[in-house]
Amino acid sequence: MSNILVYALHFEGAINKNSLGAISAAAKLAGDLGGEAHVVLVGDDISDDTAASVGAYGATKAYRVNAAAGTAQPVVDALDQIASGGDYGYALFGGGLLGFEAGAGLAARRGGGIAVEVTGLTVDGGKLVAERPVLGDSQISKIGFKGFGVVVGRLNAFEATEGGSPAPVEDVTVELSKAAGQINVVTRGEQRGADVNIEDAQVLITGGRGLGKPESFSLAEDLAGAFGGNAAVAATRAAVDAGWFPYAGQIGQTGKTVAPKLYVGLGVSGAIQHKVGMQSAEAIVAINKDANAPIFDFADLGVVGDLHAITPALTEAIKAKKG
Numbered sequence: 599m600s601n602i603l604v605y606a607l608h609f610e611g612a613i614n615k616n617s618l619g620a621i622s623a624a625a626k627l628a629g630d631l632g633g634e635a636h637v638v639l640v641g642d643d644i645s646d647d648t649a650a651s652v653g654a655y656g657a658t659k660a661y662r663v664n665a666a667a668g669t670a671q672p673v674v675d676a677l678d679q680i681a682s683g684g685d686y687g688y689a690l691f692g693g694g695l696l697g698f699e700a701g702a703g704l705a706a707r708r709g710g711g712i713a714v715e716v717t718g719l720t721v722d723g724g725k726l727v728a729e730r731p732v733l734g735d736s737q738i739s740k741i742g743f744k745g746f747g748v749v750v751g752r753l754n755a756f757e758a759t760e761g762g763s764p765a766p767v768e769d770v771t772v773e774l775s776k777a778a779g780q781i782n783v784v785t786r787g788e789q790r791g792a793d794v795n796i797e798d799a800q801v802l803i804t805g806g807r808g809l810g811k812p813e814s815f816s817l818a819e820d821l822a823g824a825f826g827g828n829a830a831v832a833a834t835r836a837a838v839d840a841g842w843f844p845y846a847g848q849i850g851q852t853g854k855t856v857a858p859k860l861y862v863g864l865g866v867s868g869a870i871q872h873k874v875g876m877q878s879a880e881a882i883v884a885i886n887k888d889a890n891a892p893i894f895d896f897a898d899l900g901v902v903g904d905l906h907a908i909t910p911a912l913t914e915a916i917k918a919k920k921g
């Protein structure tokens with residue numbers, strides 16, 4: 599038997615969607631392992647209701663730790679102490695930068711193993727097996743653990759499913775390490791662009807990894823600006839994962855499904871996971887320097903060439919046409 603600890607990130611009383619997905623996944627897996635999923639929340643403003651709400655996603659206990667939220671070190675201290683005091687074989691993080699940082703710290707602290715960017719989890723022979731895409735997402739590797747196992751999911755890899763009742767909340771006093779006191783959280787806030795609304799846009803200019811750097815998203819913004827009105831900028835997962843664009847603007851299997859009148863892909867390869875989120879667009883235009891890019895198989899209009907040269911020219915042409 600082994601229980602699973604899940605770290606739940608929260609902001610202004612709401613638990614992060616990826617954390618809720620991780621809790622649901624942990625609850626199911628813990629059942630298969632003959633154990634339970636318990637959640638750890640770290641912060642100095644966590645209400646009873648917020649902490650107990652994790653029960654709705656299958657957790658049977660919520661540990662509330664009074665320490666600064668938003669940095670990894672107190673999370674490592676909290677999970678390590680709680681894991682030491684019970685029958686815990688695994689810790690699960692929903693994804694995101696804090697999950698990477700805290701997950702790595704926890705694995706090191708406990709002398710355990712870590713699997714990151716995990717998209718699937720199963721139980722085999724009474725042990726957890728993590729699935730992780732590799733080689734440009736073309737293959738899936740399976741990862742088992744010796745000793746304590748830490749899993750950090752890919753953003754949105756785990757679906758949040760509601761169904762349980764509020765969990766009992768236990769306040770835990772954690773002895774924080776010296777490192778935890780060396781960071782001051784000045785302010786916390788929503789990710790820049792979290793309010794990006796791509797689902798209602800009639801024209802979507804989508805930036806992919808082919809843009810090369812975050813600053814090149816200005817090409818997409820200028821083109822959207824030329825269309826004016828109901829045009830917006832979106833992104834592929836590769837661009838979002840690189841931190842070039844907020845997740846709220848991601849199209850695809852683990853992002854949003856859109857159906858604009860016009861989709862323009864700038865340096866987008868057209869991977870299946872992206873295609874499923876935009877294939878209902880009325881017209882698909884792709885600019886890609888690789889004539890064999892998969893997006894040309896389903897684009898209505900394809901332009902083979904360097905987006906850095908073509909996009910500004912297209913922007914000027916649209917401005918001129920619009921007068």
Ligand SMILES: Cc1cc2nc3c(=O)[nH]c(=O)nc-3n(C[C@H](O)[C@H](O)[C@H](O)COP(=O)(O)OP(=O)(O)OC[C@H]3O[C@@H](n4cnc5c(N)ncnc54)[C@H](O)[C@@H]3O)c2cc1C
Nearest residue numbers: 806807808834835836850851852853865867871872887905
């Ligand atoms: C479980 C799972 C879920 C996923 N969910 C999503 C999802 O929701 N959304 C999503 O988008 N992806 C998703 N992916 C990832 C997906 O498989 C691809 O890796 C991703 O879509 C690739 O993004 P991209 O097209 O920006 O990058 P790449 O595949 O790297 O393509 C970049 C393209 O830019 C072109 N290029 C480069 N330089 C230039 C230039 N100067 N001018 C013109 N073209 C240029 C290249 O020829 C290339 O075709 C998921 C993967 C998995 C395994």
